[in-house]
Amino acid sequence: MIGFSDIMKRFFDTELETFRSNLVLMGEIAVRQVRQAIEAMVNADLSLAEQVAAADDELDQLEIKIDEEAIRYMSLRSPVATELRLVIVGMKASHDLERVGDEATNIVRRVARLSSEPPLKSYEDLPRMAAMAVEMLRDALDCFLRVDAEKALAVCQRDKDVDEINRALYQELTGYMIENPKTTNRALELMFISKSVERIADHASNIAEEMIYLANGEDVRHTEATRNPDAS
Amino acid sequence: MDPAIRISPESVAPADEALARQDASLIDVAGLEFHYGKIKALDGVTMKIPEKQVTALIGPSGCGKSTLLRCFNRMNDLIENAHLTGGRVKIHGVDIYGSDVDVMELRKRVGMVFQKTNPFPNSVYENITFGLQLQGVKDKTKLDEVVERSLRAAALWGEVKDRLHESGLSLSGGQQQRLCIARAIAVEPEIILMDEPCSALDPVATARVEELIHQLKKKYTIVIVTHNMQQAARCSDRTAFLYLGKLIEYADTRTMFIKPSDSQTEAYVSGRFG
DSSP: OOOGGGBOOOTTHHHHHHHHHHHHHHHHHHHHHHHHHHHHHHTTOHHHHHHHHHHHHHHHHHHHHHHHHHHHHHHHHOOOHHHHHHHHHHHHHHHHHHHHHHHHHHHHHHHHHHTTSOOSSOOSHHHHHHHHHHHHHHHHHHHHHHTOHHHHHHHHHHHHHHHHHHHHHHHHHHHHHHHOGGGHHHHHHHHHHHHHHHHHHHHHHHHHHHHHHHHHSOOOTTSGGGTOGGGO | OOHHHHSOHHHHSOHHHHHHTTTSEEEEEEEEEEEETTEEEEEEEEEEEETTSEEEEEOSTTSSHHHHHHHTTTGGGGSTTEEEEEEEEEETTEETTSTTOOHHHHHHHEEEEOSSOOOOSSBHHHHHHHHHHHTTOOOHHHHHHHHHHHHHHTTOHHHHTTOTTSBGGGSOHHHHHHHHHHHHHHTOOSEEEEESTTTTSOHHHHHHHHHHHHHHTTTSEEEEEOSOHHHHHHHOSEEEEEETTEEEEEEEHHHHHHOOSSHHHHHHHTTOBO
């Protein structure tokens, strides 16, 4: 049997550690971006909104770096098995995290527009929905650290809860516009913000699916298992 | 000699039956144990090798993969103190270690290509016809046909058709290896065993042999021992990982290189095994 003494440490193992660290860092930044974007909306904090927009570049650069590292590793180190899955999943997850950053930036751009008018309604559903999306994102990233397919599947299954709130908000905001057309601009901005949060949850779900592939090599995309807890 | 070993499947099975057997196991190994003197080289190996596919045997030096390969045509019989001490190997359902098996006939059906290229010190032509002449074939037309067919099948005809009467040793290393493959094909085997066939070849010659393996599997069942993980990944349909004489994991090659089940397989294919 192979014991610990038989498993070699290779001179390029640190390259994968750096690759992992960069993905974790990207995840932390993306989570922070979303939290701050919603905080900026609730408090009409334009200074915080600017900070969020400015930090997007950091995520973009990290995505490029992760892609470069992955291509280099695949070309020079010929990874197989867990390493191969890690490199592929890392590239895909970094793309999702970059898109999360883009959605956070979209939200703060709309915050700037909303701030010039009085709030249409008290912000309750959107922060709740955003908290759910952030929690999904955090859990998906936790699955990366712990290689936990079961927890990752549960993240995917939570996506529909966020979708439901988004649908309800859409109907409520449409009602505002019908009742009072003067609310149209604000209602549309909130609809777009809601859509961005819903997209962030989608990206969290994608990352969770990727973590399932990392853990057990199973591709669960577009399967009933990710939607229905009873099917898994 | 049991008829099942002697007769090629095409001659006994109707076309539809042959089709139905495409995925059938050709080599059936069960509980195989093999000793070199007191040293156990194979320890309870059980596996089924499918027909007309490439099966790679991988593992660190001394793991038993070459011993296992040589069990398939009883080449180990030629080694002093080497003995099959348990289990069996069946080809087409016939125990090839049975007392009535004609070993020379078996080796005709199960050809072999070695790590070191070993053309006979004769002409290219004679290298190919050697086996047939041993069988008593003297018809020049028939021999010419076999030479051309075998060299074409080994993707060597275009390169040597004008040098058929030059020494096989005058060919390049890669050409010599393909000549050895052509020689193995000439006697119309069903199975070709390859023991690290590319380890002495440069990348271009290796690519040619790998391309040849890919072509040959349409007609032959190929079992290849290799230390080159990328070669196993590129060439084989199924891969078996052996360690200390035991079969640790055996699955389709995609699974072995993307999601192996065993941590030892994972460590070996990732190059983390030392």
